[in-house]
Amino acid sequence: NAGVTQTPKFRILKIGQSMTLQCTQDMNHNYMYWYRQDPGMGLKLIYYSVGAGITDKGEVPNGYNVSRSTTEDFPLRLELAAPSQTSVYFCASSYSAGPYEQYFGPGTRLTVT
Amino acid sequence: LAKTTQPISMDSYEGQEVNITCSHNNIATNDYITWYQQFPSQGPRFIIQGYKTKVTNEVASLFIPADRKSSTLSLPRVSLSDTAVYYCLLYNNNDMRFGAGTRLTVKP
Incomplete structure (x- = not known):
């Protein structure tokens, strides 16, 4: 099993650009x-x-959007990137x-300049 | 969700037992106490979780007193590869708040 995968690993954006961070899991997690x-x-x-x-906001949702069309995929969309999103x-x-272990992906390092 | 407080950093030597204590004075009845480990440039990894008393798995033990206002993660006989940041969290349904964690440095 690959677990949780994320793409890209690194990305540099200019202020005002948009991008989507991809996330896929193969563990059939809800x-x-x-x-x-x-x-x-x-x-x-x-x-x-x-x-x-079904999606819901967490602690810091401003500037981001998500969608969940399949069980496997959960992309994160950044609109109008700002340096604070680095x-x-x-x-x-x-x-x-409840008390279930969360499995993490390797991360995406994003820089907004 | 109640706040957790843990030491910012700790040093240890290879082969020693390390105990990291976390304070959570305002823990709620439904909160579980969870510990994660994070290496540089990696996502956090689950270590252990408990509700009360003592929990032990193949890598660590978790001690929780009866009042649940604190908890102690115990790592037996640490090695250099245990150098990482350790997060104490309270977990309740979808709410899991990370603090700054404890940076453990294991020295040879």
């Missing part, structure tokens, strides 16, 4: 999450999804809510 991690800090939840067609983005998945 729950998927997007986090961002700023240097020296812990992770902050951006959006999460409890199943195909961060490392992690996607994760879990079997269900």
Whole structure:
């Protein structure tokens, strides 16, 4: 099993550009999450999804959008990129809510200049 | 979700037991205590989770007193490869808040 995969690994954007961060999991997990991690800090939840067609905001959703059309995929869309969105983005998945382990992808390092 | 407090950094030597204590004075009844490990340039990895008393798996033990206001992650006989950031989290349904974590450095 590949687990949780993310593409791209690195990306540099100019201010105002848009992009989509891809996330795919092959564990048939219902729950998927997007986090961002700023240097020296812990992770902050951006959006999460409890199943195909259902998404909800996390702690820091402004400037981002998500969709969940399939169980496997959970893309994160950045519209009008800003320098404050420079961060490392992690996607994760879990079997269900409650005390279930979250499996994280390798991350996407995004720089907005 | 209640806040957690843990030391910013710790140093240890190979072969020693390391105990990292996390304070969570306002823990809610439904919160589970979860620990993750993160190496540089990688996503966090689940270590252990518990609700009360003691939990042990193949890599760590988690001690939780009866009042659940704190917890201690115990890593037996650490090696250089255990150098990482360790996060103590309270987990309740979809809400899981990461703090800054404890940066553990294992020295030879």
